[in-house]
Amino acid sequence: MIEKKIMIFAEQREGKIHPISFELLGKGREIANKLKAELSAIILGYNIEREEIMELIHYGADKVFLYNHQAFKYPDVIQYKYNIVNLIKKECPEIFLIGATHFGRSLAPRIAAALNTGLTADCIDLQVDENGELIQIRPAFIGNILAYIKTKTRPVMSTIRYKVMKKMEKDVTRKGVIIEMKPEIANIKSPKFIGKEKEKKINIAEAKVIVAGGRGLGSSEGFKLLKELADLLGGVIGASRIAVDEGWISKEHQVGFSGNTVKPKLYIACGISGSPQHLAGMRDSEIIVAINIDPSAPIHKIADYSIIGDLYQIVPIMIKEIKNIKGKKC
Amino acid sequence: MSLKIIVLIKPVPDITKVKFDVEKGRIDRSSAEIEINPLDLNALEAAVEIKEKLGGKVIAISMGPPNAISALKDALARGADEAILLEDNKFAGADTLATSYTLACAIKKIGKFDIIFCGEKTIDGDTGQVGAEVAEHLNIPNLYYVSKIKEVLEDKIVVVSEMEEASYIMESNFPVLVSVTKDVNKPRLPTLKEKLKAMKSEVKIWHAENLADIIDLNKVGYNGSPTNVKKIIIPKEKEREGKMFKDINEGINFILEEFIKRGLV
Numbered sequence: 022m023i024e025k026k027i028m029i030f031a032e033q034r035e036g037k038i039h040p041i042s043f044e045l046l047g048k049g050r051e052i053a054n055k056l057k058a059e060l061s062a063i064i065l066g067y068n069i070e071r072e073e074i075m076e077l078i079h080y081g082a083d084k085v086f087l088y089n090h091q092a093f094k095y096p097d098v099i100q101y102k103y104n105i106v107n108l109i110k111k112e113c114p115e116i117f118l119i120g121a122t123h124f125g126r127s128l129a130p131r132i133a134a135a136l137n138t139g140l141t142a143d144c145i146d147l148q149v150d151e152n153g154e155l156i157q158i159r160p161a162f163i164g165n166i167l168a169y170i171k172t173k174t175r176p177v178m179s180t181i182r183y184k185v186m187k188k189m190e191k192d193v194t195r196k197g198v199i200i201e202m203k204p205e206i207a208n209i210k211s212p213k214f215i216g217k218e219k220e221k222k223i224n225i226a227e228a229k230v231i232v233a234g235g236r237g238l239g240s241s242e243g244f245k246l247l248k249e250l251a252d253l254l255g256g257v258i259g260a261s262r263i264a265v266d267e268g269w270i271s272k273e274h275q276v277g278f279s280g281n282t283v284k285p286k287l288y289i290a291c292g293i294s295g296s297p298q299h300l301a302g303m304r305d306s307e308i309i310v311a312i313n314i315d316p317s318a319p320i321h322k323i324a325d326y327s328i329i330g331d332l333y334q335i336v337p338i339m340i341k342e343i344k345n346i347k348g349k350k351c
Numbered sequence: 352m353s354l355k356i357i358v359l360i361k362p363v364p365d366i367t368k369v370k371f372d373v374e375k376g377r378i379d380r381s382s383a384e385i386e387i388n389p390l391d392l393n394a395l396e397a398a399v400e401i402k403e404k405l406g407g408k409v410i411a412i413s414m415g416p417p418n419a420i421s422a423l424k425d426a427l428a429r430g431a432d433e434a435i436l437l438e439d440n441k442f443a444g445a446d447t448l449a450t451s452y453t454l455a456c457a458i459k460k461i462g463k464f465d466i467i468f469c470g471e472k473t474i475d476g477d478t479g480q481v482g483a484e485v486a487e488h489l490n491i492p493n494l495y496y497v498s499k500i501k502e503v504l505e506d507k508i509v510v511v512s513e514m515e516e517a518s519y520i521m522e523s524n525f526p527v528l529v530s531v532t533k534d535v536n537k538p539r540l541p542t543l544k545e546k547l548k549a550m551k552s553e554v555k556i557w558h559a560e561n562l563a564d565i566i567d568l569n570k571v572g573y574n575g576s577p578t579n580v581k582k583i584i585i586p587k588e589k590e591r592e593g594k595m596f597k598d599i600n601e602g603i604n605f606i607l608e609e610f611i612k613r614g615l616v
Contacts, residue, residue, distance in 0.1 A: 034514075034516060095519075096514065096519075098483075098492075098493060098495070099492060102487075122515060123495065123496050123513065123514050123515055124514065126479050126480075126495075127483055127493065127495035127496070127530075128483075129480070129483075130447070130451075130479075130480040130481075130482075130483035130484040130487065131483050131484070131486065131487040131493070133448060133480070133484065134448060134451060134452075134483075134484040134487035134488055135487055137448070137570075137577075138448075138577055139446065139448060139576070139577030139578035140447065140448065140478075140480055140484075140578070141478075141578055142447075142476075142477070142478035142479060142480055143477065143478070156581070160477070160586070161475065161476055161477050161583075162366060162369065162371075162378070162474075162475055162477070163366060163474060163477070164586070165366075165371070165585070166371055166378075166583045166584065166585060166586070167583065167584050167585075167586045168580045168582075168583050169580065169581045169582045169583070169584075170578050170579065170580055170581065171578070171579055171581050172577050172578050172579075173577045173578075173579070174577035209490060209492070210492065210523075210524060211492060212492050212494055212521045212522060212523035212527070213521065213522045213523070214519055214520070214521055215509070215519075215520040215521065215522055216519070216520050217517045217518065217519055217520070218511050218517075218518040218519065218520050219517065219518050220516070220517045221515070221516055221517055221518070224515055224516060226515060230615065253616075254610075254615060254616065272498075272534050278474070278477075279389075279390065279471075279532070279533045286613075286615065287610075287615055297366070297367070304588070304589070305589070308609075308613070308615075309591065310606060316595065316597070321593075321595060322588070322593075323588055323589075323591060324591060324593070325591045325592040325593065325594065326592065326594050326595075326596070326602070326605070326606050326609065327593075327594070327595040327596065327602075328595075328596045328599060328602035328603065328606070329595065329596065329597045329602075330597075330599045330602075334599065335599055335602075335603065338599070338600070338603055339603055339606075339607070342603060342604075342607055343607065343610075343616055346607065346611065346616055347616070
């Protein structure tokens with residue numbers, strides 16, 4: 022019997038592997054064990070350190086297909102797609118998983134269309150049914166429903182949401198092989214990377230604590246107050262779409278359907294009523310605290326703790342109290 | 352310079368009103384009015400702004416049921432010059448691969464073009480896949496998560512593309528597909544006069560037979576779709592403590608105790 026194969030795309034930027042890749046390996050390992058399949062990773066980049074590539078094996082890959090070329094330095098969809106499609110055609114994996122990062126969500130559809138196979142977006146779970154077939158579970162209609170999806174064609178392709186799958190414990194004794202592949206360059210013209218407009222100051226998707234503000238803040242001044250609270254808690258500032266559209270804060274802080282999806286340990290929503298679009302971006306936070314003057318605001322329905330009142334009265338007291346607590350500790 | 356710009360528009364149900372039939376695992380799309388997917392308004396605005404500045408023609412194209420005409424009339428009111436609806440029972444039940452294939456066939460029929468604009472994702476399916484799949488079917492580059500159009504020249508476009516860690520400046524020659532975020536512009540509201548004019552304008556309807564020489568009917572609609580929704584469920588919200596405090600100090604004290612217990616302070 023030919024062994025089944027499962028393959029994941031290991032995303033890297035500037036030589037550093039994106040953590041989603043280890044999460045894909047974690048889920049991939051679980052499925053591979055069920056299906057008695059081989060788990061491999063494909064990584065494309067330029068002069069990535071050997072130690073970094075070994076991480077893929079330590080986190081569950083049996084095999085790593087490595088493509089080293091200058092063309093992979095930037096997230097170039099066309100060149101990445103070309104090499105990945107060629108490898109999939111050769112290896113014929115049953116399942117191919119990609120992280121639902123911006124790059125992953127731009128790359129995966131091109132691979133799927135090139136292979137004429139089905140692709141399921143932004144999955145939050147994968148299950149194997151009694152026939153050994155993959156069921157892909159994903160939210161739609163801004164999180165109002167969960168759809169269970171099966172794919173008729175092979176490979177089954179899914180993009181997977183960041184921070185929902187568990188990675189394995191790192192095992193430095195795991196053995197695996199790294200196979201150096203010969204990169205091929207597609208002769209269709211890729212978009213040119215002129216440079217970086219700016220580095221982002223915050224990466225909200227990575228934050229452990231988020232203190233977010235919305236319409237109730239009334240002005241950009243309010244964010245200074247929230248920043249003080251966020252700093253004390255070792256967190257960052259988030260915002261609802263309205264606060265961003267009003268120009269009170271820059272868009273990289275936006276949480277929600279048209280902003281970022283976040284899953285921090287603590288989310289404090291200040292003056293945010295909780296539109297379905299906002300909830301879609303933060304409802305999976307571990308603990309949700311809502312501070313809002315309106316007791317009927319929808320945010321309270323998904324909050325662990327709500328305080329009904331004026332945030333300009335409440336937040337300064339919280340800041341003072343936390344400073345007190347921290348003072349005692351020292 | 353005269354640019355030909357195509358805008359992909361998805362007619363979607365009003366998300367706040369749509370109902371779900373959990374038993375049948377279906378979305379009752381007739382339960383809410385059809386409108387243009389919000390992010391596609393940004394795509395349309397980007398196209399119209401370029402046309403107004405540099406000259407050219409904007410063609411809005413959708414695939415959907417007959418009642419999607421209203422969404423395309425809205426696109427005409429907002430500045431599109433021409434609107435095409437791909438409507439056929441054979442197209443129904445399509446997933447993203449079949450949808451993108453059908454759209455790509457229609458675009459081939461339109462002929463030479465410079466730019467295709469689409470929104471980053473839709474508010475109903477939320478896959479964000481159709482745009483890039485169209486680009487692949489047409490074998491053209493795609494620019495993604497575009498938050499700013501810096502420059503449009505005779506044969507190329509320069510944009511800002513948002514990645515999680517940085518914003519990249521990217522440039523592509525035509526033809527190219529550009530998928531935009533909501534930050535790219537503020538979509539205009541049509542005036543009453545524009546609305547009335549659009550009401551009288553024609554939306555072209557293309558059926559499968561209109562694409563007969565281009566399309567492979569095995570690749571469209573439900574039968575051409577490799578992915579199938581087996582069931583839908585309404586997810587349960589995570590269990591929350593749901594403690595509400597109307598006394599500010601009591602609330603703050605309780606929450607800070609919790610923070611300490613959980614090692615957050």
